[in-house]
Amino acid sequence: MSGRVPDHVAGIVPYEPGLPAAELERNLGIRGLVLLASNENPLGPSPRAIQAMKDVLQGSHRYPDGGGYYLRKGLSEKYRLSMERIILGNGSTEIVELLARAFLGGRNSAVVSDHSFLMYRMAVQAVNGNIVTVPMRDFRNDLPAMAQAVTSDTRLVFMANPNNPTGTYNTDTEVRQFLERIPEHCLVVVDEAYREYADAPDYPDSLPFLEGGPEIILLRTFSKVYGLAGIRLGYGLSGKEIIGTLERVRSPYNTSAVAQAAGLAALGDRDHLRKSVELNRKEKVFLAGELARRSISTLPTEANFLMVEVPGRTGEEVYRELLSLGILVRPLAPYDLPSWVRVAIGTRRENLLFLAGLDRIDRGRG
Ligand SMILES: Cc1ncc(COP(=O)(O)O)c(C=O)c1O
Numbered sequence: 001m002s003g004r005v006p007d008h009v010a011g012i013v014p015y016e017p018g019l020p021a022a023e024l025e026r027n028l029g030i031r032g033l034v035l036l037a038s039n040e041n042p043l044g045p046s047p048r049a050i051q052a053m054k055d056v057l058q059g060s061h062r063y064p065d066g067g068g069y070y071l072r073k074g075l076s077e078k079y080r081l082s083m084e085r086i087i088l089g090n091g092s093t094e095i096v097e098l099l100a101r102a103f104l105g106g107r108n109s110a111v112v113s114d115h116s117f118l119m120y121r122m123a124v125q126a127v128n129g130n131i132v133t134v135p136m137r138d139f140r141n142d143l144p145a146m147a148q149a150v151t152s153d154t155r156l157v158f159m160a161n162p163n164n165p166t167g168t169y170n171t172d173t174e175v176r177q178f179l180e181r182i183p184e185h186c187l188v189v190v191d192e193a194y195r196e197y198a199d200a201p202d203y204p205d206s207l208p209f210l211e212g213g214p215e216i217i218l219l220r221t222f223s224k225v226y227g228l229a230g231i232r233l234g235y236g237l238s239g240k241e242i243i244g245t246l247e248r249v250r251s252p253y254n255t256s257a258v259a260q261a262a263g264l265a266a267l268g269d270r271d272h273l274r275k276s277v278e279l280n281r282k283e284k285v286f287l288a289g290e291l292a293r294r295s296i297s298t299l300p301t302e303a304n305f306l307m308v309e310v311p312g313r314t315g316e317e318v319y320r321e322l323l324s325l326g327i328l329v330r331p332l333a334p335y336d337l338p339s340w341v342r343v344a345i346g347t348r349r350e351n352l353l354f355l356a357g358l359d360r361i362d363r364g365r366g
Pocket residue numbers: 038039090091092093094117160163164191193220221222223229232233234
């Protein structure tokens with residue numbers, strides 16, 4: 001790489017976007033690709049959100065409200081937190097980037113789990129921060145080891161709960177004990193992109209973590225259960241000072257008028273949320289049961305996807321074979337899990353197509 005590009009930027013492995021679905025369909029000569037690679041809501045957005053987006057299109061020549069007033073107010077009422085404790089992001093991943101930018105100057109470090117959401121690493125690398133990687137234990141965040149890895153130059157600890165791509169979670173007690181061990185100079189980022197799907201009775205009610213104790217920020221998104229991944233909208237909940245710091249590095253119009261309107265309307269549609277969660281709950285049991293019946297290992301999941309083991313071949317091979325049958329899943333080599341794929345839990349029809357695809361490639365090998 002030319003000397004123009006700093007080493008820490010040259011060292012970043014760019015996110016591989018892949019071809020758009022329409023292009024893949026054209027190349028494969030098929031229609032109706034089954035999209036199970038990105039953990040999206042198979043029911044789509046709330047009809048109320050769609051209407052709200054249409055309603056604001058007329059005003060598209062105006063800049064959006066740079067403070068996201070109405071959406072932040074809606075979130076403030078939902079969580080009973082003051083508006084100064086809420087920041088909006090162009091997806092919650094933008095807030096991950098803001099965190100790295102705001103807190104990791106001067107070669108400070110961030111602690112992450114080894115099989116965790118790749119954006120944490122990318123954001124840290126982009127600002128030349130140090131990454132301290134902690135191995136998972138039984139595919140779960142090893143919180144005691146993560147607390148142990150915190151040193152005087154650690155400014156951020158990232159943990160996804162439930163975690164992507166494993167789908168595993170940490171309990172309320174585990175998170176509480178972890179937070180007790182975190183020193184004041186360090187901010188804990190609890191990424192709860194999939195929290196609405198979590199069923200386990202000991203999954204943490206994290207809002208109380210925001211009061212007292214160490215500094216913490218909760219990240220949430222409209223991309224998953226709200227079915228709005230395409231409009232890019234997420235938010236962070238934290239203390240006033242942390243949010244104030246992030247506001248310094250946020251660009252003024254980071255969330256669009258369309259996104260803000262959609263988010264607010266989606267928050268008001270409890271029915272769509274309930275239907276989405278119920279579908280996932282039912283289909284999770286179905287899909288995990290069908291895979292178990294085929295002696296295919298999966299990890300227990302609290303999210304809207306399953307991590308599936310493909311012994312004897314690579315995730316990449318299975319991904320390619322399924323793709324040739326019109327089914328898109330995620331191979332997990334980039335997460336250092338080369339013999340696994342991640343499949344989103346879809347509608348019954350989509351799940352049956354995925355299972356039929358697996359059966360077919362299995363027969364092809366036998
Ligand atoms: C753990 C985790 N956090 C955040 C996100 C992305 O959220 P957003 O679409 O809000 O940027 C994902 C998406 O896959 C994720 O798995």
